[in-house]
Amino acid sequence: MLNTTSTPAGADLDPGVRDFIRITGEAYVTHGGDLEKTAVNARQIAEKVRAPWVAGGPVMFSTVEQSVPTPHGAVRIRVYNPDGGANKPALIYIHGGGWVMFSIDTHDRIMREYAARAGVCVVGVDYSLSPEARFPVALEQVITVVHHVRDQAALLGIDPDRLAMGGDSAGANLSLSTALHLRDTGNGKALRTLVLNYGAFAIDLSADDVRKYGGPQYMLTAEEMAYFWSQYLTGSDDVNPLAVPLLADLHDLPPVFLCVPQCDVLTTQSLILDGRLQTAGVETRTIVYEGATHSFLEAVSISEVAEKAFSDAAAWLRERL
Incomplete structure (x- = not known):
């Protein structure tokens, strides 16, 4: 249950998450205090700020990059194989960043954590960013990558019949929208499950x-x-x-795992989505992580609640794939 007790702002956070927010906030000042506020500068700063949080974590047997042609130019993908096994299930992972920033580099550790914990290949997608590439560019690129992974599965060491898709924030939005498109174009069985982390699913926010x-x-x-x-x-x-x-319309979607931080301006959106998915007959598992906030998975090196969220999602992926 959500904790509704009135507390000073930030006091309800997991200690590791609170430190993550403080440290990244200080780093933004250090790296970007005097720079003109442009999208390009914001991206460069974000890469520097997030770099320390990518360090460490699981070591992969192999990491391979490819360039995938799409209707909107080539897209870089990165394929993580945790143990060298062939014909493995895979998670196609879409990074967050408000469609404006971040990359497969800022989310490298998140993807390695999923690969190692769930025993799956992970395919990261470096889609084009806004405002230079507005909707539907990124979505159509991600959809193209799904078809590429299925078509080239043998070469990638992936079982095309055991694919999942997931992402965080804007990446969760793109993941769910990709599943909707696949369903509506007769490819609804292409994905076995979705893992949606603190997603942006609606424009309006809960006032509370x-x-x-x-x-x-x-x-x-x-x-x-x-x-x-x-x-x-x-x-x-x-x-x-x-x-x-x-x-x-949310009918006929694959089972969905919803990772919902308690302390996020997007929390209610995930809870509404959970209810609507269940009403549409879609199986869900929704966990609200107390003391967690937006982006908390990046704090896995210092946060117990992030550690638990990864373990929960990995167990879900192993069960579904």
Whole structure:
């Protein structure tokens, strides 16, 4: 259950997550204090800030990169194999960053953690970022990568019949929208399951979430989320269910694991999604992680709650794949 006790802002966070927020906040000041606020600078700063959190963690048997042609230019993918096994199940993982920043480099450790813990190959996708590439560019690139992985599965050491997809924040949005597209184009069986971490599924935020978790002591503010949406969408995209998946008909989707941090301006969106998926007959497992906030999986090196979230998702993937 969610803790509704009134506490000072930030006091309800897991100690490791609180340190993660403090350290990354200080690093943003160090690396970007005097730079002009542009998308390019923001990305460069974000890569530097996140670099220390990528260090350490599981060592892979092999890591291979490929360039995949898509309707919107080539996309880099990175394939992690934890043990060298062939014909392995795979998780196609889509990084977060508000569609505006981050990369498979900032999320390298997250993907290695999933590979090692679940015993699967992980395929990271370096999709094009907004505002240079607005909706539906990234989505169509991700969809193309799914078909590429299925077509080239033997060469990648992957079993094409045991594919999952997952992501965090904007990556969770893209993962769910990809599953909707695959269902609607007759490829609904392409994915066995989805792993959705603190996703952005609707434009409107819960006023209660914003009041409790929208301050600087937490990782993501309402203003930042509004900015990200403004960079990703144009025109009438805000009513397109492939851009805003809480608007979609959610029937006939694969089983869904929802990783929901307690202290996030997006928390209620995941809980609403859970209810609508169940109403549509989709199996879900939804866990609310007390003391966690947006991006908390990146703090796995120092956070017990992040450690538990990875273990829970890995168990789900092993069961489903």
